[in-house]
Amino acid sequence: MSENATSRGLDAQGCIQREGSLARVPHAFRPVVAAARDGLLEVFGVRLDSAYLYGSVPRGNARVGRSDLDLLVALRQEPTAADREATRTLGEALDKEFPQIDGVGTLLYGRSRLLSELETHDLGWFVACLCTPLLGEDLAEYLPRYRPDSLLARETNGDLALLLPRWRQRIADVENAEYAAEGRRPLVRFMSRHLVRTGFTLVMPRWNGWTSDLAEMAEAFGAYYPERAEQMRAAAVLGYEPRGDSAVLRSYVDDLGPWLAEEYARVHGIKAPRPD
Known part of the structure; x- marks a missing residue:
């Protein structure tokens, strides 16, 4: 090893x-x-x-x-x-x-x-x-040295609740475009990666480490939230091999995303406001 x-x-x-x-x-x-x-x-x-x-x-x-x-x-x-x-x-x-x-x-x-x-x-x-x-x-x-603590978790991904309305608008814009299927694929890749990374940083202080591998992130998350493990594993796969699936995008903004935003705020708090 x-x-x-x-x-x-x-x-x-x-x-x-x-x-x-x-x-x-x-x-x-x-x-x-x-x-x-x-x-x-x-x-x-x-x-x-x-x-x-x-x-x-x-x-x-x-x-x-x-x-x-x-x-x-x-x-x-x-x-x-x-x-x-x-x-x-x-x-x-x-x-x-x-x-x-x-x-x-x-x-x-x-x-x-x-x-x-x-x-x-x-x-x-x-x-x-x-x-x-x-x-x-x-x-x-x-810049300082960084540890995988709750402060880092909060400030990196503690803004998911603010992002979800923008994601819904982006999905609507793509669905109304002439080539909707082509537009969905990069959205699925982007949102899948973002949700997996957010799920990982939610548990990062307990896991006590860092990885950028989406599959490893999903497994680390699943160890603490087994009821959501399969969703996160599927998102990790789509982060590498996206497909233009409307149902996937809807599940992100209607189910996994809102749950993750609420749990993140409960565990780590809300990211400090940014000017943009």
């Missing part, structure tokens, strides 16, 4: 170890990463503070043609609408050029937001523990 398997993603002090590295990027995805790096430099130039990879690509378990490329970009100032549009355009170009990936997702923030006190146990933790440096200064140097 590997050291990571026995430590559950924690170091000798019980803090969450940073996952991923550029050395783990599979060979097939290295041209994609290089093009993303060059594209970000071209789009933002000196305004770019730092950029990171996260997700399956830097963890080394990305699947050709099925995994997406996940990026986080920090600018020296707060991003504008034009910056977000440029980021979206770059992502679409990368997705079109490289069949190895199934979409590009980019988070765009200002440096000050990522290092703010409000975001220390949410975006700050995300940068320090789940993101792999790609360009610029590593902001993790300015």
Whole structure:
């Protein structure tokens, strides 16, 4: 058994170890990463503070043609609408050029937001523990070490109740679109992953560790909530292999999601309000 398997993603002090590295990027995805790096430099130039990879690509378990490329970009100032549009355009170009990936997702923030006190146990933790440096200064140097405690659980996923109305609207928008089936698939993938991760962080302090593997997350959750275990296992499968199923989406916003939001608030409390 590997050291990571026995430590559950924690170091000798019980803090969450940073996952991923550029050395783990599979060979097939290295041209994609290089093009993303060059594209970000071209789009933002000196305004770019730092950029990171996260997700399956830097963890080394990305699947050709099925995994997406996940990026986080920090600018020296707060991003504008034009910056977000440029980021979206770059992502679409990368997705079109490289069949190895199934979409590009980019988070765009200002440096000050990522290092703010409000975001220390949410975006700050995300940068320090789940993101792999790609360009610029590593902001993790300015952030603390993190333990899998209730504070981290609350601040990462304690806002599900606020998200559910937006999810219902997104589902309605997709159902009213001309190509509804095509639009449902990415929604199923996104919502499945979000619910599994929320279920995992609900039990994370008791499980005492960190993992980004959806199947392992679902099993950890199921050990504490056996009555919901099969739902979470099914969501973990759909997080990797989504299908455009309206019934799945409805079950998320009408059953699993509301129950999980209520239980999360009971156990960990509500996430501190954000300006957006």
